[in-house]
Amino acid sequence: MKTLRKLVSAIMATTLFFTSAINVTAAQPNTTNDVKVATSTANSEFRGAWFSTVYNRDWLSSASIGVQQQKNDYINKVDKLKAAGFNSVIFQIRSMGDGLYPSKYVTWSKYLTGTAGNNPGYDPLAFALQEAQKRDLEFHAWFNPFRISADPNFNVNDYISKLPSSSPLKQHPEWIVKYSGTSTYHWLNLGIPEARQYVIDTIMEVVENYDIDGIHMDDYFYPYPVYAANDSKVDFPDNEAFTKYKGSFTNKADWRRNNVNTFVKELAAKIRAKKPSVKIGISPFGIWKNSKNEGGAGTNGISSYYDLYVDSKAFINNEWIDYIVPQIYWSMSYSIADYDVLVDWWSQQVAGKNVQLYIGQAAYKINAGGSDTAWTNSQEIINQIKYNRKNSNVKGSVFYSASDILANKLGVYDALKNDLYKSPASTPQMPWKQPANEGPKVPTNVKISSFTADKVTPQKLNTIINFNGVVTGAKNPQYRYSINDGSGWQVLQGYSSNSAFKWIPNAKGNYKIRLEVREKGSPNQYDDMKEIYYVIKGLYSVTIDPGHGGSDMGAISMYNDYEKHINLPIALTVRDILESRGLDVHMTRVGDEYVTLEDRVKFANSLKTDIFVSIHNNSFSKEEVNGIESFYFKSSVKGKELAEKVQKSLIEQTNANNRGAKVGDYYVLRHTNMPAILIEGGFLSNKAELAKLKTKAYQDKLSYAIAYGILDYFNVNREDVNRDSKIDLKDLAAVSAKYNTKRGDSSWSNASDVNNDNVVDLYDLVLISKQMK
Ligand SMILES: [Zn+2]
Known part of the structure; x- marks a missing residue:
């Protein structure tokens, strides 16, 4: 939660700066390497x-x-x-x-x-x-x-x-x-x-x-x-x-x-x-x-x-x-x-x-x-x-x-004009001052006839996203823009006559942007209000590599089960979980196809993803051997850290035999340019483990464990972005079906307009999973 809050405040600062500043480029913090970017206090x-x-x-x-x-x-x-x-x-x-x-x-x-x-x-x-x-x-x-x-x-x-x-x-x-x-x-x-x-x-x-x-x-x-x-x-x-x-x-x-x-x-x-x-x-x-x-x-x-x-x-x-x-x-x-x-x-x-x-x-x-x-x-x-500015409690x-x-x-x-106050600042936000729909409302004719946003698919970090509202029934309409990342509403642009709003997200996540309008002098908090939902992706990127595929079966069990068919569903669910937490996920394969090791590595290296995770299952000549192990490249400190986090999570979730996180000299570990690991989820050669590996329930367990380990490595919360209710992602298939129906709901038409990248909308998921229960 801590990390997220820091990220959010970083967004606020950048965004505020952008809306009022002239030298935009100078103000954009570099988030690619350090997400906990410190922004100048002078922006707010x-x-x-x-x-x-x-x-x-x-x-x-x-x-x-x-x-x-x-x-x-x-x-x-x-x-x-x-x-x-x-x-x-x-x-x-x-x-x-x-x-x-x-x-x-x-x-x-x-x-x-x-x-x-x-x-x-x-x-x-x-x-x-x-x-x-x-x-x-x-x-x-x-x-x-x-x-x-x-x-x-x-x-x-x-x-x-x-x-x-x-x-x-x-x-x-x-x-x-x-x-x-x-x-x-x-x-x-x-x-x-x-x-x-x-x-x-x-x-x-x-x-x-x-x-x-x-x-x-x-x-x-x-x-x-x-x-x-x-x-x-x-x-x-x-x-x-x-x-x-x-x-x-x-x-x-x-x-x-x-x-x-x-x-x-x-x-x-x-x-x-x-x-x-x-x-x-x-x-x-x-x-x-x-x-x-x-x-x-x-x-x-x-x-x-x-x-x-x-x-x-x-x-x-x-x-x-x-x-x-x-x-x-x-x-x-x-x-x-x-x-x-x-x-x-x-x-x-x-x-x-x-x-x-x-x-x-x-x-x-x-x-x-x-x-x-x-x-x-x-x-x-x-x-x-200058002394005030050294103290973050002085606003x-x-x-x-x-x-x-x-x-x-x-x-x-x-001195103020040319130096201390030279770069414009907005007044600091007071998150606690933003109650949602409170107070008795005086009816007015003021209506938002349209609220639009740029269609950027997928919505990327540090992309300018333009919002615009059109209002009817007001002589002197005032517009206010707020944002919610799941931890509460914050005003980004207080009531003004400016109907447009620019937003540069610099943290991944799931956001709602709210436009409130009112006639100038209206006693209401707002006369009309509409929201747009955005998923911002790309803070962290991951290559998921389901082992083998196509003509390459991988390990084969005594009952003729192929490793490639177990690796893939585990990997796809890892992808779903990570995406639902806002990460960018790239798959070396999504179907039963043959991909060379060289191509897998090239794929990840050209995308420059933050990590590479290869998902395999094991086999050995002695039937009694069982358990889970994770490999990393010998000189990679970050790879070791990732392998240890994932291994720890795998054992916690499954209680399987812990074969440890260790050095492994695999092609995909040797040739990738980022921290890379190779996971062996279990032994097809062990009857008991094979029986489990063939079930959806155990595959999901492994998927969760791998995803959680990756989230731990990035210090991203395992729960979905600060939501009040937990989503049971095992219901994902059922929920997805309903979700598509839900998308037809006209009240969400804006949301589906801007969110057409098939990323599951977590707000809807919460809504639907509540309805289902
Ligand atoms: Zn394998």
């Missing part, structure tokens, strides 16, 4: 920038510039990010209890027009999203969920009066608390369950109304501590809520952490039930806990756990989120909170979890002064990216913030 990498709208930081540059200029400003910025190789934007749509979109729950942001509650005359969220989609940039909607204001002159009554009348907060101003010291915040009280639910509803409004790729929250749920004039920490004013809602909690800090956890957990459940494709991301403060004794990284800063009540590790461990972006805003030489120490620590936390790790990079610190002089050198952030970066990158401080924008 999250490359994001935070677009902060609070205080008009990254967008829009000023509230007073007018709508057209606001739009141009954004277009200009996303164009530049796209040109530098970015593939994602994280766009702040609520910073201060407000919104950049029309809402039932919150008021218009003052950063749009200069005045809270004023309608800017267009929907900035819809606009920003659309422009991102046009550029194939992932769009994550960023919320500061609980902050209402950071303005000391904030007036609660004024704020409440501007809320839409449909907003529950309008009836509950008591959900807002004032947290004041030398600075002043107004904050929604997370301790009140109804207030948390209100925030969830406000986020779900966006999830439901917009075709966003993700929702995103950053480091604070509770505010950063406020200090009094005497430098003492002011406690967040939630005593009343604590008394009322503490339940079994005795410690207020634990209760607050639980409030944050409950919020994240409930929000995730809502989003996953409603729109499972939406990614959920959180960008916590870069330090969870300091102390190594408590599992921290040994740093010395403030910590999200104690100072912000954010147990970011719990988000990962419970997989409430799909990605995490710790803000590691320190240099690699900053001893208090060392960048590389923290990257290593976070990478350990996500290991084995369905949560991807991207690093929050401090672009705002580049040459910005401050005590850490490392930031005066452009190499600091460049080295950080990308998000820069804070967009304008700091676009300003090309110390040439960092250029």
